[in-house]
Amino acid sequence: MKKNKIIIFDTTLRDGEQSAGASMSIEDKVEIATKLNEMKVDIIEAGFPFASKGDFQAVKKVSEISNHSIICGLARAQDKDIDTAGEALAQAERKRIHTFISTSDLHMKYKLRMSKKEVLESIKKSIARASKYTSDIEWSPEDASRTNLDFLYKSIEVAISSGATTINIPDTVGYAIPKEFASLIKKIKNNVSNIDKAVISVHCHNDLGLAVSNSLSAIIEGARQVECTVNGIGERAGNAALEEIVMCLKTRADKLPFYTDINTKKITVISHLVSTITGFPVQPNKAIVGKNAFAHESGIHQDGMLKNANTYEIITPESIGLSSSELVLGKHSGRHAFKVKLNELGYDFDERNINKLFKQFKNLADKKKQVFEEDLYAMVESEKNFQKKMPINLIDLSLKCGQGKNAEAKLKLEIFGEKKLINEVGNGPIDAIFNALKALIPNKANLIIYQVNAITKGTDAQAEVNVRLEEKSISVQGQGSDIDTMVASAKAYINAMNKLILKRKRANDSKSVFQTSNEKLNKHVI
Ligand code: KIV
Ligand code: ZN
Numbered sequence: 092m093k094k095n096k097i098i099i100f101d102t103t104l105r106d107g108e109q110s111a112g113a114s115m116s117i118e119d120k121v122e123i124a125t126k127l128n129e130m131k132v133d134i135i136e137a138g139f140p141f142a143s144k145g146d147f148q149a150v151k152k153v154s155e156i157s158n159h160s161i162i163c164g165l166a167r168a169q170d171k172d173i174d175t176a177g178e179a180l181a182q183a184e185r186k187r188i189h190t191f192i193s194t195s196d197l198h199m200k201y202k203l204r205m206s207k208k209e210v211l212e213s214i215k216k217s218i219a220r221a222s223k224y225t226s227d228i229e230w231s232p233e234d235a236s237r238t239n240l241d242f243l244y245k246s247i248e249v250a251i252s253s254g255a256t257t258i259n260i261p262d263t264v265g266y267a268i269p270k271e272f273a274s275l276i277k278k279i280k281n282n283v284s285n286i287d288k289a290v291i292s293v294h295c296h297n298d299l300g301l302a303v304s305n306s307l308s309a310i311i312e313g314a315r316q317v318e319c320t321v322n323g324i325g326e327r328a329g330n331a332a333l334e335e336i337v338m339c340l341k342t343r344a345d346k347l348p349f350y351t352d353i354n355t356k357k358i359t360v361i362s363h364l365v366s367t368i369t370g371f372p373v374q375p376n377k378a379i380v381g382k383n384a385f386a387h388e389s390g391i392h393q394d395g396m397l398k399n400a401n402t403y404e405i406i407t408p409e410s411i412g413l414s415s416s417e418l419v420l421g422k423h424s425g426r427h428a429f430k431v432k433l434n435e436l437g438y439d440f441d442e443r444n445i446n447k448l449f450k451q452f453k454n455l456a457d458k459k460k461q462v463f464e465e466d467l468y469a470m471v472e473s474e475k476n477f478q479k480k481m482p483i484n485l486i487d488l489s490l491k492c493g494q495g496k497n498a499e500a501k502l503k504l505e506i507f508g509e510k511k512l513i514n515e516v517g518n519g520p521i522d523a524i525f526n527a528l529k530a531l532i533p534n535k536a537n538l539i540i541y542q543v544n545a546i547t548k549g550t551d552a553q554a555e556v557n558v559r560l561e562e563k564s565i566s567v568q569g570q571g572s573d574i575d576t577m578v579a580s581a582k583a584y585i586n587a588m589n590k591l592i593l594k595r596k597r598a599n600d601s602k603s604v605f606q607t608s609n610e611k612l613n614k615h616v617i
Contacts, residue, residue, distance in 0.1 A: 095349045097340060098316035099333065100292060101127050102136040103365060104149070105165055106330050107320040112559055112568035113369040114590045114597075118479060120149040121156060123321075126364060126437075128160045130357035132333075134187060136318075139165040140179035141172040143597045147179050154183035161227065163187040168217035177224030188221040189259070191231035194238040194246050207242060211249050218253035230255035231294065236262040236275060244282045251285045257316060258289045262305055265298025265328060273308035280313050292316035295331045297323060302331035307339060310349060321365040322373055322380060334358045334379040334411070342406055359412040360437035367472040370568030370586065372544065372557055379411060382465075412437065419464055422456040436464060438471060448474060455553075458574050463547045469555060469572040473582070481589040482507050483532060488581050490520050498523040502581070504531055524581050532588055536560035540568075543576060556583040560591060565598060567591045 104120050107113065115123070120137065127135050137153040138146040154162045162183040164176035168190055180186040192203070192213055199205055205213070214230065221228045230250040232238060238246075247258050260279065262272060276293070280286055293309040293316070295302040306317045323332030337353045344350070362380040366373050375382045385408045387393050395402035408414070419432055426449050433440065433448070440448065451470055456462050484505040492498035497516045500523035504511050513531050517523030525538065540559035545552040554576040558569050567590040571582025 096315070097310060097336075097349045097351050098133045098290065098292070099337065099351050099353055100134040100136065100163070100316050100318045101132045101320065101333060102294075102318050102330065103127070103320040103324065103333075104153070105136040105138050106294075106318075106326055107324040107365070107369075108138070109326040110324045110329065110369070110371065111327075112566045113324060113371060114567055114594050115149075115368055116479070116593055117145060117149045117152055119368045121152050123361070123364060123368065124153040124160075124162075125156055126357065126361045127321075128157045130354045130361060131352045132160050133352065134161045134163050134316075136163045136165060136189060138179075141166060141175040145593075145597050147175060150176070150179035151182065154180050154186065157184065161185040161187050163189050163229070166190045166217075166221070168192040168213045170216075170220055173217060173220045173224075177221070180224065185227070186225050187227040187229055187257075188225055189229040189231065190217045190221055191233050191259075191261075192217070193234050194232035194243060195234035196239060197237065198234045211246065214246055214249050215253045218250060218255050222254045226254070226256065228255045229257040229259055229292065231259040231261050233261060234263045235260045236267040236272065237264070240278065240282075244279065247279065247283045248285055251283070251289050256289055257292050258286070259292035259294050259316070259318065260309070260314070261294040261318075262296055262302075263294075265296035265302060267295070267305050268299070268301060269304045269308040272305040273312045276309045276312040276314050290315050292318060294318035296326065297328040297330065300328070302329070303335045303339065306331045306336055307347065310340075310347070321361050322371065322377070324365065324369060324371060332378070334362065338379050338406060338411065341410075355410050356412040357437060363468045363472065367468075367476070367570060370557060370559075370570040370583075370590070372542075372555070372570070379406070385413065414464060419467065420452070420456065420462045421460065422453075424452075424456070424462075432464075432467065433471070436467060436471075455574065459549075459551045459553070461547075461549070465546045466553055469546050469553055473572055476586065481585075482592050483585050483588055485578075485581055485585055486510065488524065488578055490523070490577055492520045492523070500524045500527045502527045502531065504528075504585075506532065520577050521580055524577060525584060528581065528584050528588070534560075534562060534588065534591065536562035536588075536591060539566070541580075543579075546572060554579040556580045558583045558587050560584075560587045562591060562595075565591065565594045567594055 108115050124135055137150040140147040140150045150164045164180050166172035166176040176188050232246050291314045293306050293314045295305040317336050319331040319333040319336050321333050323329040337351050340349050387396050392403045429449050430445055487503040489501045498520045499516050501514050511531050513527050515527035517526045539561050542557045544555045546555050553572050553574050555572040556579040560567050567587045569583045569587025571579045573579040
């Protein structure tokens, strides 16, 4: 491997899916993995195969499609986890097993209830087990940044002498600060006798907003793999954002003389895809992929931009796959222009689907004078969602409402293949729609978030609605878009309900899986 190449290890499908409210079906994971593979991510952590049947299937399916990326499965330090990961990865052209165990005093005492000696023994055993399936083994000391240094050195040494080829240093709780984390990497390099036999990786969480800074500081001190997620999604405050790491290395190569193999032009498409699949909107001021990342509001800035874009732009929109022209298509645009635009946005549909989408585009262009790129993304993603044949689908919605009277919603749905019709009233149109949906799909979920955003400017803009539902310990995020805000609201609620059904099933699957495994190590559930 070249000295200055930074290996990009994407964990959107594993740590990213651990975000509260995020859930991905097997098909969703395959779709995201296909794009990650196309954008030349080096390693895709496709899931935690032992966690549930769905996770197992997802890792298996992703293993079958990749022709560039190494596919990785996560496993705790126990035989059943590792065997299941090995089995799920069997078809992968290139595979990696990532096994981990906590090494901090806090985690060993309260979570694992294991002594240091037992942990060291477990490291040896787990890596030996993983080497039955592959020679590409990654090992992580969970909570490394809060681990006693001497024990950390010892554990890493044992892991490498047992066969680990990548040592990943996680800042599991996002506690480290850049100088300290950089120094940790330096100390590991200076104190672990066999460290030259492994690649050092880092995995930073964003609890203090430092995940990207910590990762970059670690690179300066010798880390050569970074674990990250698209849009920075992940457990709690998330992980280091892939797009920020990659664009930072590209833009500041003068001070950071490293490179990645990532095709940065695919960043925008994958960011949209992950946002629609998870239902997590991207905050407007998010670095690189936020809606405002290339918007210049003040007159002085706009004037500067017109004279020379370098005045206020350090990255070109084109370099992340955004087109520079804002207005794209209108009512009179033809099928060819439409198809070219979809290709520019990273979509590659067959003729049948192009025809279908073109009809929808014409309908949209009839209602909306100017059709922007964001409109096309929303339209295409919404159609893709519809085609996924989810358990619940919206067929029709009509409403009666006005000032001083109850609103009435008439809804037609297809639920597990059966068509159902209902009329319900409510305090307003949204209340009536949600009451109708609740009556047709009985559930105990509470509505936690209801948020409406205009996708583009103007009063004729499409609405994008995000809802979060919580039922017992399960939370799900749904998204829907439409030119009509009420229809978008119904779509978002239905999208969340479909995810709830998937998550309920997964929770049942994983319960039965975890019941069969070793008592002591079972406490080590991430
Ligand atoms: O944050 C963490 O420690 C993890 C490990 C499994 C690497 O996600
Ligand atoms: Zn993590």
